[in-house]
Amino acid sequence: xxxxRTIALIAGVLLLLLLxxxxxxxxxxxxxxxxxxxxxxxxxxxxxxxWILCSVLAAAFWLGSTATVTLFGLVSFxxxxxxxxxxxxxxxxxxxxxxxxxxFTPLHYVLVGMNRYDIYSVFLPVYATLFVLARSAVxxxxxxxxxxxxxxxAGLVVCVYCLSFAPALLELPIDTAxxxxxxxxxxxxxxxxxxxxxxxxxxxxxxxxxxQRLVAAAVSSNRTWEGLLGGATSTALLAAVLWxxxxxxxxxxxxxxxxxxxxxxxxxxxxxxxxxxxRGVKDYGTLVAGHxxxxxxxxxxxxxxPVFYHMTxxxxxx
Amino acid sequence: MLAPADLSPxxxxxxxxxxxxxxxxxxxxxxxxxxxxxxxxxxIASQPDTCQRVYFANHTSHLDALxxxxxxxxLVREVxxxxxxxxxxxxxxxxxxxxxxxxxAILIDRTDIKVHQSPVDLxxxxxxxxxxxxxxxxxxxxxxxxxxxxxSGLYYLAKKRPDIELIPVHIxxxxxxxxxxxxxxxxxxxxxxxxxxxxxxxxxxxxxxxARARRAVxxxxx
Numbered sequence: 001x002x003x004x005r006t007i008a009l010i011a012g013v014l015l016l017l018l019l020x021x022x023x024x025x026x027x028x029x030x031x032x033x034x035x036x037x038x039x040x041x042x043x044x045x046x047x048x049x050x051w052i053l054c055s056v057l058a059a060a061f062w063l064g065s066t067a068t069v070t071l072f073g074l075v076s077f078x079x080x081x082x083x084x085x086x087x088x089x090x091x092x093x094x095x096x097x098x099x100x101x102x103x104f105t106p107l108h109y110v111l112v113g114m115n116r117y118d119i120y121s122v123f124l125p126v127y128a129t130l131f132v133l134a135r136s137a138v139x140x141x142x143x144x145x146x147x148x149x150x151x152x153x154a155g156l157v158v159c160v161y162c163l164s165f166a167p168a169l170l171e172l173p174i175d176t177a178x179x180x181x182x183x184x185x186x187x188x189x190x191x192x193x194x195x196x197x198x199x200x201x202x203x204x205x206x207x208x209x210x211x212q213r214l215v216a217a218a219v220s221s222n223r224t225w226e227g228l229l230g231g232a233t234s235t236a237l238l239a240a241v242l243w244x245x246x247x248x249x250x251x252x253x254x255x256x257x258x259x260x261x262x263x264x265x266x267x268x269x270x271x272x273x274x275x276x277x278x279r280g281v282k283d284y285g286t287l288v289a290g291h292x293x294x295x296x297x298x299x300x301x302x303x304x305x306p307v308f309y310h311m312t313x314x315x316x317x318x
Numbered sequence: 319m320l321a322p323a324d325l326s327p328x329x330x331x332x333x334x335x336x337x338x339x340x341x342x343x344x345x346x347x348x349x350x351x352x353x354x355x356x357x358x359x360x361x362i363a364s365q366p367d368t369c370q371r372v373y374f375a376n377h378t379s380h381l382d383a384l385x386x387x388x389x390x391x392x393l394v395r396e397v398x399x400x401x402x403x404x405x406x407x408x409x410x411x412x413x414x415x416x417x418x419x420x421x422x423a424i425l426i427d428r429t430d431i432k433v434h435q436s437p438v439d440l441x442x443x444x445x446x447x448x449x450x451x452x453x454x455x456x457x458x459x460x461x462x463x464x465x466x467x468x469x470s471g472l473y474y475l476a477k478k479r480p481d482i483e484l485i486p487v488h489i490x491x492x493x494x495x496x497x498x499x500x501x502x503x504x505x506x507x508x509x510x511x512x513x514x515x516x517x518x519x520x521x522x523x524x525x526x527x528x529a530r531a532r533r534a535v536x537x538x539x540x
Binding site for chain 1: 506
């Protein structure tokens with residue numbers, strides 16, 4: 001924490017959190033302002049979630065990159081658990097799943113921690129996929145074979161592979177002299193998380209204010225084209241304003257990154273909604289009653305992380 | 319006609335004192351099972367209590383008894399004994415030690431049921447006036463995940479000890495964590511639901527009661 005930009009970012013986020021907390025508490029104490037009480041409750045819950053998210057991230061950042069990679073690994077593990085729990089597999093998949101959980105997922109994160117992009121970029125999508133196909137075939141159950149193995153693969157890719165690109169940002173070789181040491185990588189990761197959260201939030205706000213045309217009524221009853229456009233534009237603006245926090249980015253590049261991150265976050269939310277609708281549930285898991293599951297919280301970031309990672313590589317000129 | 323269960327002389331009514339190692343193993347295994355099976359515990363129109371009860375559940379996995387036991391609050395756990403099959407739990411010194419010393423299980427001989435030593439009498443004698451029991455009325459683990467027909471033991475338990483509360487328990491998804499015939503677990507999320515107590519009604523026929531008990535378990539599935 002020796003960089004003025006890191007201090008500015010932390011101060012800014014803290015100030016923003018305190019501000020929205022104050023607004024939330026004010027609305028809670030004055031229920032006569034004509035604002036729907038349920039909306040205020042949701043708003044306050046969201047704010048509490050942000051405090052928790054920021055504290056956990058701060059602790060992980062402070063402990064270093066190994067701790068951060070481990071944290072994301074645990075989140076992946078839990079999300080995959082929720083994903084497979086909701087996915088009907090058969091007994092023939094049992095041993096494939098055992099190796100998926102206890103070998104492939106941890107080993108992938110070890111490779112991410114070692115920054116072996118050459119191996120981990122194909123490890124899950126190719127080798128784990130081949131293994132799952134072969135192992136389930138050897139188990140001798142051919143019923144709905146392709147469907148079952150495809151589901152396991154989708155879970156691995158979304159929950160583990162995609163999410164791991166977020167902590168992988170910590171190992172990106174960016175021009176450290178100009179960017180201010182290892183702080184720069186942590187700022188990059190935080191920049192991504194901030195944009196995703198902001199995009200989610202703005203999409204909701206724009207949908208509430210202007211929302212007219214639903215994108216897909218059967219999949220999600222609150223995601224509108226207006227929300228998507230408004231959310232993406234707002235996120236692009238925020239990213240452009242905060243360009244100084246994300247080391248290799250120029251303002252216009254940051255704006256493009258913000259736009260893309262918002263669109264990818266939207267795609268992630270829609271995808272998970274479709275899966276949930278198909279399985280007939282409202283949210284994943286029951287970690288904390290009434291708070292949805294881990295997967296509900298990370299769907300946007302899962303989709304945005306790989307794209308943001310590769311954009312950063314492009315911008316760095318790697 | 320059924321003779322009432324022989325309760326005299328009153329058997330040992332204090333929880334057996336276990337060595338620290340056994341307690342620690344029990345705690346550790348309970349914690350591990352809950353972590354691995356991602357178990358969420360729900361009490362539906364029901365509360366945990368140390369009064370004498372029979373918890374009856376659908377049987378899907380080797381982890382069932384351990385997980386029900388682990389889902390109970392510590393005080394309730396200390397007066398709750400699982401009922402398990404002797405043929406499995408006496409196989410090897412580790413299993414025997416776990417069953418007898420750690421979980422204080424009541425082992426039932428499935429292969430050699432004698433007239434004078436019926437499993438129900440044995441359970442009631444071991445339960446005394448203190449202990450609650452965990453039983454699986456299907457008798458063995460279901461292969462398909464469906465809840466099978468209940469065997470009559472639960473009926474005779476209820477008939478001989480009408481004062482004991484019968485608590486239905488539904489175990490969801492544990493058959494995917496550790497299915498029959500597998501020994502390596504997959505850490506999915508499971509759910510243990512405890513329902514409201516039921517008793518044997520006056521003049522209720524055996525089959526009616528067993529069907530009602532089975533429905534009570536199934537109704538917890540939602």
